[in-house]
Amino acid sequence: MPFLRGLKQSGHLLAVNDSSMKKRITAHDLTFETLIDSGEISAKVEAIGRQISEDYQGERPLFLCVLNGSFIFAADLVRASACECEVAFIRLASYDGTESTGKVKTVLGLDVPVKGRHVIVVEDIIDSGETMRHFLSDLKKMEPASIKLAVLLLKPEALKYPMEVDYLCFEIEDKFVVGYGLDYDGLCRNLPDIYQLAES
Numbered sequence: 597m598p599f600l601r602g603l604k605q606s607g608h609l610l611a612v613n614d615s616s617m618k619k620r621i622t623a624h625d626l627t628f629e630t631l632i633d634s635g636e637i638s639a640k641v642e643a644i645g646r647q648i649s650e651d652y653q654g655e656r657p658l659f660l661c662v663l664n665g666s667f668i669f670a671a672d673l674v675r676a677s678a679c680e681c682e683v684a685f686i687r688l689a690s691y692d693g694t695e696s697t698g699k700v701k702t703v704l705g706l707d708v709p710v711k712g713r714h715v716i717v718v719e720d721i722i723d724s725g726e727t728m729r730h731f732l733s734d735l736k737k738m739e740p741a742s743i744k745l746a747v748l749l750l751k752p753e754a755l756k757y758p759m760e761v762d763y764l765c766f767e768i769e770d771k772f773v774v775g776y777g778l779d780y781d782g783l784c785r786n787l788p789d790i791y792q793l794a795e796s
């Protein structure tokens with residue numbers, strides 16, 4: 597039995613497993629362990645931000661951030677992109693607990709004109725691809741000049757539809773993750789690292 601140190605952080609019990617150096621947290625009934633640490637995340641987000649600045653030189657892209665999950669990724673990504681840009685938000689939901697409901701609801705509608713704009717959709721995670729497939733098909737009907745996809749996490753094994761991601765931070769295995777904006781029933785969004793559901 598590895599020695600576990602526990603301390604309270606942001607309402608979660610944070611335990612550091614000294615044998616593997618993985619941090620473990622509990623949220624509701626589940627235990628998660630670190631998958632990607634905050635340093636690795638910022639290095640990747642900054643690299644993607646620089647790439648976007650190069651690709652959109654002389655343009656004024658519109659970052660369309662999908663709430664709630666992308667709020668931290670989006671905040672870091674837009675600050676890492678040096679180009680002149682605008683930022684808008686849309687809220688979609690398809691998840692209930694750790695399971696996709698398969699139904700995509702647009703909770704908060706788009707309130708800026710996108711016709712003729714270069715749009716960069718900013719999404720936290722693509723799992724089955726259902727949410728993006730619905731949203732991208734709606735977005736195309738609004739006739740933007742171009743659409744690109746900036747995504748923090750992609751689970752290739754879970755994809756049900758082919759999905760082209762233009763700016764991707766990390767591919768991960770098909771396990772539920774939390775932290776850096778992603779939640780498990782409302783908890784864990786404030787954690788700086790990304791955590792994966794622990795085996796036991």
Ligand code: IMP
Pocket residue numbers: 665690691696719720721722723724725726727728771772773774778779780
């Ligand atoms: P999809 O429609 O199955 O691709 O799911 C997309 C949405 O479900 C994402 O935008 C997330 O908000 C949520 N989601 C998918 N996988 C996870 C996960 O592992 N942790 C937390 N939220 C997730």
Ligand code: MG
Pocket residue numbers: 662663664665666719720721
């Ligand atoms: Mg999302």
